Amino acid sequence: xxxxxxxxxxxxxxxxxxxxxxxxxxxxxxxxxxxxxxxxxxxxxxxxxxxxxxxxxxxxxxxxxxxxxxxxxxxxxxxxxxxxxxxxxxxxxxxxxxxxxxxxxxxxxxxxxxxxxxxxxxxxxxxxxxxxxxxxxxxxxxxxxxxxxxxxxxxxxxxxxxxxxxxxxxxxxxxxxxxxxxxxxxxxxxxxxxxxxxxxxxxxxxxxxxxxxxxxxxxxxxxxxxxxxxxxxxxxxxxxxxxxxxxxxxxxxxxxx
Numbered sequence: 001x002x003x004x005x006x007x008x009x010x011x012x013x014x015x016x017x018x019x020x021x022x023x024x025x026x027x028x029x030x031x032x033x034x035x036x037x038x039x040x041x042x043x044x045x046x047x048x049x050x051x052x053x054x055x056x057x058x059x060x061x062x063x064x065x066x067x068x069x070x071x072x073x074x075x076x077x078x079x080x081x082x083x084x085x086x087x088x089x090x091x092x093x094x095x096x097x098x099x100x101x102x103x104x105x106x107x108x109x110x111x112x113x114x115x116x117x118x119x120x121x122x123x124x125x126x127x128x129x130x131x132x133x134x135x136x137x138x139x140x141x142x143x144x145x146x147x148x149x150x151x152x153x154x155x156x157x158x159x160x161x162x163x164x165x166x167x168x169x170x171x172x173x174x175x176x177x178x179x180x181x182x183x184x185x186x187x188x189x190x191x192x193x194x195x196x197x198x199x200x201x202x203x204x205x206x207x208x209x210x211x212x213x214x215x216x217x218x219x220x221x222x223x224x225x226x227x228x229x230x231x232x233x234x235x236x237x238x239x240x241x242x243x244x245x246x247x248x249x250x251x252x253x254x255x256x257x
Contacts, residue, residue, distance in 0.1 A: 078123035131188035132208035134195030
């Protein structure tokens with residue numbers, strides 16, 4: 001494996017920090033970008049659907065902004081996680097320090113595997129929640145009660161005969177504004193089509209609630225996993241005196257030996 005030269009700081013697969021290796025720059029950027037988006041989603045999720053849910057219920061503009069950015073961050077995490085997994089398979093990560101106990105190595109493997117799993121499953125669950133609404137204009141959407149009548153990421157579409165959704169106007173047509181208001185997000189068709197007919201609205205609503213419950217539980221499990229991940233890094237950095245943070249680009253590099 002090629003190493004980075006000390007004089008020109010060129011990128012290769014790893015940089016030696018004392019007896020420890022440093023992750024590639026691509027791995028570092030992916031790590032911190034995913035971490036930032038996950039942190040945002042954990043905070044926004046707690047605010048929108050728990051701590052400040054009454055505020056967001058009465059202030060639809062904030063709710064729309066919050067859920068759009070929440071979804072966008074989640075789908076970004078999904079995309080970056082796929083890239084990170086591919087990068088991880090193609091580039092061997094730095095070896096653990098020789099002083100790390102076998103039980104710590106096993107625990108690290110388990111936590112990392114669960115984190116990778118959550119980074120893929122959680123966005124997919126969020127996507128499934130948004131998809132679990134009757135298709136716009138379908139017979140099911142006409143009998144479904146709000147908020148199940150349309151996706152919560154709805155935005156009105158104009159029409160003749162009055163304001164959409166208002167007196168004398170056509171029903172409000174709802175469609176996702178897109179990921180970061182740029183990339184259209186299609187619904188997951190098999191899930192959406194469950195509510196196409198009136199008879200499928202109730203089963204679809206039950207599925208929606210199951211997805212939402214799994215998503216909520218997954219959010220709390222993600223918090224536990226992140227705390228375990230951070231606690232392990234702090235333990236190695238502070239107690240074991242190992243350059244754990246420097247391996248992922250945080251802090252000052254130690255000189256090459």
